[in-house]
Amino acid sequence: MRKTAFSLVILLALAPTVIAEDSDGDGFDDPSDEFTIWDGADAYPNNPDIHEPVFSTGCDPPVAKLDLREPATFTCTIRNEGPIAVNIFVEVEGGPYLSNQFLPNSYAIDSLEVITIKVNLIGDSEGYAMAKVQIFARANGSASDMIELPIEVTNEEWSGLNSQGDSSSTLDISFFSTILDEIASWLSGNTPWEFSNMNAGLLVLLMGFALVTIIRRKRARSTWRRNMQHRPIEDGRSEARFDAIRKGSKFQYADENTIPESPVFIIRRNQ
Numbered sequence: 001m002r003k004t005a006f007s008l009v010i011l012l013a014l015a016p017t018v019i020a021e022d023s024d025g026d027g028f029d030d031p032s033d034e035f036t037i038w039d040g041a042d043a044y045p046n047n048p049d050i051h052e053p054v055f056s057t058g059c060d061p062p063v064a065k066l067d068l069r070e071p072a073t074f075t076c077t078i079r080n081e082g083p084i085a086v087n088i089f090v091e092v093e094g095g096p097y098l099s100n101q102f103l104p105n106s107y108a109i110d111s112l113e114v115i116t117i118k119v120n121l122i123g124d125s126e127g128y129a130m131a132k133v134q135i136f137a138r139a140n141g142s143a144s145d146m147i148e149l150p151i152e153v154t155n156e157e158w159s160g161l162n163s164q165g166d167s168s169s170t171l172d173i174s175f176f177s178t179i180l181d182e183i184a185s186w187l188s189g190n191t192p193w194e195f196s197n198m199n200a201g202l203l204v205l206l207m208g209f210a211l212v213t214i215i216r217r218k219r220a221r222s223t224w225r226r227n228m229q230h231r232p233i234e235d236g237r238s239e240a241r242f243d244a245i246r247k248g249s250k251f252q253y254a255d256e257n258t259i260p261e262s263p264v265f266i267i268r269r270n271q
């Protein structure tokens with residue numbers, strides 16, 4: 001009895017390690033809440049031939065040619081080919097000729113799910129660059145996958161700020177925030193108050209509202225004035241028309257001779 005109880009305690013003590021099992025026997029434990037694929041678990045627990053996470057990747061456009069200061073957005077897709085959801089960390093290496101606008105981020109991808117990321121790069125100096133989109137699926141290890149983007153940067157200054165359809169909204173936002181930064185520092189330098197770019201943004205917004213209100217009020221007033229100038233002409237016209245009708249009917253009544261002038265006349269005739 002005591003022996004049974006003892007072995008039961010032993011079994012219970014060993015239970016957690018028993019849970020971490022290797023289904024396909026390839027030496028990599030099955031993933032669990034405690035030991036994930038990110039930690040090093042088997043990304044294919046039922047396939048003894050494979051244990052590393054596998055992805056299908058690609059970017060559009062696959063290659064690019066940029067002028068100096070020209071922005072470009074690459075739309076990259078990453079598909080998890082494994083049977084289990086994985087967490088990945090993505091970062092972009094721009095290299096010496098490019099300015100990289102992509103902020104490293106982590107993503108959760110279900111089995112066979114495809115995620116899309118936007119990679120913004122700007123031509124910085126003339127040369128042949130090889131930007132790298134790196135996908136990490138393991139905490140301790142090199143990139144599980146990598147997308148290479150060959151980009152040629154010319155020596156010509158980019159001509160069109162508006163002609164390029166590829167310029168993304170994030171770049172517009174950064175352009176806008178640069179303006180706000182400048183406004184904030186100008187305000188801080190020229191007023192007794194300290195301005196952050198948030199304050200400056202609010203101020204610009206309020207000034208924008210005020211301006212819109214002023215413009216609207218001005219427009220309403222000038223419309224009203226215009227209407228008032230138009231009104232006398234219109235009113236005059238309709239008044240004249242009414243007058244004509246009124247006078248016309250007056251004359252008609254005046255000319256009407258079938259209507260007796262007074263009942264007295266009729267009484268006289270009967271006499």
Ligand SMILES: [Ca+2]
Nearest residue numbers: 044047048050
């Ligand atoms: Ca396996």
